[in-house]
Amino acid sequence: MENLFLKSSVKITYKENKDKWNIFLAMLLESFKSERYFPYTVELKLREGYIYGNVSFEIPTPEIWLTRKYGVIGIDTNASPLHLAMAEVSEDGNLVSYQSISLHEFLNYSKKRKEHEEWLLAHKIVEIAKEKGKAIAIEDLKKVKRGFRGDGKAKLRKRLHYWNFRSLLSKTERIARLNGIEVIKVNPAFTSVIGSLKYAPQLNIDKDIAGAYVIGRRALGFKEDIPENYLKLLSDKEYLEYAIYRYEEKERELKEKLKEETNQYRRNAINSELKEFQKAKTILLEKLQSLQSEPSWGKEANGRNSDSHQKAWQVLKVALVLPLLGKAFTRDFSSLKPLLVEGKWKRSALGLVPSGFGGTMPRGNTG
Incomplete structure (x- = not known):
């Protein structure tokens, strides 16, 4: 009897958390590459015009040697x-x-x-x-x-x-x-x-x-403490006022863009960005208000409390990225190195907050 071969696509249904089909494919690829093969059985059944297949194989449990x-x-x-x-x-x-x-x-x-x-x-x-x-x-x-x-x-x-x-x-x-x-x-x-x-x-x-x-x-189990010079910056009332002002500037700019934009997709993008800036401003306002009532915030931020630790990094992100780097979304963080390593940032270059906002006045370089 002549052998007939049929080439067809196979539709697979499986749950990701019980992904035995992917295990089988991984074993096939691994055996092909290593030339160490394994036994498996394929059973085909014709039912109501459809061909159903079932693959049986033994899942190996190799010893974990590289940890x-x-x-x-x-x-x-x-x-x-x-x-x-x-x-x-x-x-x-x-x-x-x-x-x-x-x-x-x-x-x-x-x-x-x-x-x-x-x-x-x-x-x-x-x-x-x-x-x-x-x-x-x-x-x-x-x-x-x-x-x-x-x-x-x-x-x-x-x-x-x-x-x-x-x-x-x-x-x-x-x-x-x-x-x-x-x-x-x-x-x-x-x-x-x-x-x-x-x-x-x-x-x-x-x-x-x-x-x-x-x-x-x-x-590996390592914890990430916030560097000391970043904590010092977050304890500077004048800097936080400046950072808040920068977000308010951006907020005004986006609201103007929103008024002029007619494309709905672009409006959605602007609205989303506006909400992010408003959220960031709120975070900084809360931090500014907490400075006097929580003088040990920096110590708690590097403690074991997970929520406190994550909130600290969230505050740090919004305090640094737009105010110091000039962009809310950037890939280049190299300019943070002088602050991170030496604790230096140029206030005159930042422009600081105009007189009348929170009592802050421009001043010269502090290092």
Whole structure:
């Protein structure tokens, strides 16, 4: 009897938290690469004109031999520009090496091609971990707010809709564990902020690499205290008044733009940005009001209370980014280094708050 072959697409349905199909695919790719094959059974059934398939295989449980004991490779996922930032972190928390992997070309792939390329990239990441002798630290994306879709920015919203970082990280996790490599998931909250404000200027590295570095350090159990010179700045009443004034300036500017804009999508983007600035101003006002009643705020900010610690970084972000860097959204944090390291900032260059706002008067340089 002549053999007949039929080529067809296969529709797969599975739950992400019980993703045995991805495990099977990872095992197939791993066996093809290593030439160490494993047994599995495929059963096909014809029912009401449809062919249903069932795959049976034994899931291996390899011993984890490469653990965080030797350090980690921290991975940060970024949508704009679309890429992975990877930081090699030693067991004592120091940055050893780093690299970025662009994912921009993935946007042009078909769904099937993208799926295939994700598997290849997951293997590449695992090979890097093996070469460095480090475990892998990734973001726990289940803790990322689902409602985020670019906040009215059409290009970013489209990119986030198309790209699913969770899919890539899930594949990486599967292949790593099949190779006996520990994978540590960490809460990504404020990793980007901490990386940008603390390590990007301090180590002269990209903000996304700095975010990956913080993810790696968090996986190793390190806590991120706010640097002393930043705390001093946040205890300066005059500086906080200046920062609030800068946000009020931006608020007025956006309200004027909103009056003139007729395109609804652009209005949504402006409205979203306006709300962010208003929220930032409120945070700074609360901090200013709390200075006299909470003189030990800096100590509490670096304490063990998680809410207090995160709030401290949130205050720091809004106090530094727009007022000192001049932009609400920036990738270059190098100009913060003099403040971070030496505690210096030029008040005359800032212009300070005009007379009549909170009693603040312009004054000369203080270092």
